[in-house]
Amino acid sequence: ELIHTILPELAVEVLHKPFLCHRRTKWGDLMLVHYEGFLERDGSMFHSTHKHNNGQPMWFTLGIREALKGWDRGLKDMCVGEKRKLTIPPALAYGKEGKGKIPPESTLIFNIDLLEIRNGPRSHESFQEMDLNDDWKLSKQEVKIYLKKEFEKHGAVVNDTQHDALVEDIFDKEDEDSDGFISAREFTYKHDEL
DSSP: OOOOOOOOOOEEEEEEOOSOOSOBOOTTOEEEEEEEEEETTTOOEEEETTTSGGGOOEEEETTTTSSOHHHHHHTTTOBTTOEEEEEEOGGGTTTTTOBTTBOTTOOEEEEEEEEEEEOOTTSHHHHHHHOTTOSSEEOHHHHHHHHHHHHHHTTOOOOHHHHHHHHHHHHHHHOTTOSSOEEHHHHTHHHHTO
């Protein structure tokens, strides 16, 4: 027989929405956020980018499980200048184990402020940018050219040997069927797991 566990829901409350919204967050986007995290049980703050982190906001990639599952689910379709309050059950946060100052089975509350959105490394746009001959797969050469451009954009000098090592590393991780190409599906596969 089926045993249904009732999962506590993720609650998303929009505290502030900007009048104009030019772009909404989607999976694969990089988001620059300020946030404060509280324990629901006693309201105590366990982290704040304003207080910790030298007052600097934090970059985070949406939808690849970089932070909490609750963040991945709760921060989609968000506009720059928007503020959200997320109430995240333990199953979508640190679960039975807890982490650091966060006890096991804690429901967490986050106030999150979105400052900027950029195309992340896994966005559809960057795949098309990398895929120079439009065959829907990336060769080592294509990945290498793209990396070179990205590094030059940021003023970093990287020699060929380092580039080759990086490319090999990327292919080890991404080229699941080891055919020497990363397909569009392999490239965005991390999004499918959610």
